[in-house]
Amino acid sequence: MTDFLQAAGWAGADALPLAGDASARRYTRLVRGADRAILMEDPEGDVALFARLARHLGALGLSAPQVLAENAEHGLLLLEDLGDGLIARLAQQGGDEKRLYLCATQALVELHAHPAAPGLPKATPERLAGMIDLAFDWYTQAQSAKPAAIAAFLPILQQHALPADVMVLRDYHAENILFLPDRHGAAQAGLLDFQDAMEGHRAYDLVSLIEDARRDVDPQTAEACIRHYIAATGLPEDGFRASLAVLGAQRNLRILGVFARLAATRGKPHYIDLIPRVWRHLQSDLRHPALAPLRDLLADALPKPDEPHLARLRTPCPTP
Secondary structure, three states, rough: OHHHHHHOOOOOEEEEEEEEOOOEEEEEEEEOOOOOEEEEEOOOOOOHHHHHHHHHHHHOOOEEEEEEEEHHHHHHEEEEEOOOOOOOHHHHHHHHHHHHHHHHHHHHHHHHOOOOOOOEEEOOOHHHHHOOOHHHHHHOHHHHHHHHHHHHHHHHHHHHHHOOOOEEEOOOOOEEEEEEEOOOOOHHHHEOOOOOOOOOOHHHHHHHHHHOOOOOOOOOOOOHHHHHHHHHOOOEEEEEEHHHHHHHHHHHHHHOOOOOHHHHHHHHHHHHHHHHHHHHHHHHHOOOHHHHHHHHHHHHHOOOOOOHHHHHOOOOOOOO
């Protein structure tokens, strides 16, 4: 670390730890006079991939942080500091939620106007169907229902999750997007989390934005984002809304499992408090006719997140 910062010209800078996320990544703001930078430590991840994707997004005119220095062997990156203007924080403080979310939506419009970055894993229907396994592995004990749920979901995804032809950032929500008022157009959205990007369907990130696990989005704001995206891209409305519901259900099923697993294996029970909102999103998605073949199966297999069930999920797995 010392050698890395010395070589980058940031040795001796003041270090201010920043809040992390669900991963093992750590972030530190470095302050050197009027200059600032972000140190990212990701010993379990692929910082070379992050750097490559940041450069790809920057080349498209989008606002991913510039890479100032990197040491892939030790999982270290020094990044441009894009500030603290998370759209979740700004909206909570009374900012214009619709404007903030439309800015984030416009960034997706611009991103999807270009081919995906080369070499990304493909979000095929088969892969997406398999990813709901976490809901059955961690949120519920109905293991016997998992194969049937995956089998029932696959043809729905084959119909509504193709083509998989754009770059999807995957964790595209208000705590991962900054508002940069000094920039223009799609570049006003600062993109922070994209190292798990895939090549997938264009509805994936939009439903991630408007069905946020961490905050309630005003329904009028969500509707404005959908309408803006459809108007900007010229996509058929009925088909796109069906894809939003299908990919929303896929994401929310997976998130139920991810949050339960974080509580059980990483000692992060606060994620359980978010599950009721995720459940509400899932139930809303399941009301779409495209998901009718899955509705009864999930109703039987997944318990409602009442307090006794949430209490069980908060209990960590015993240490061997």
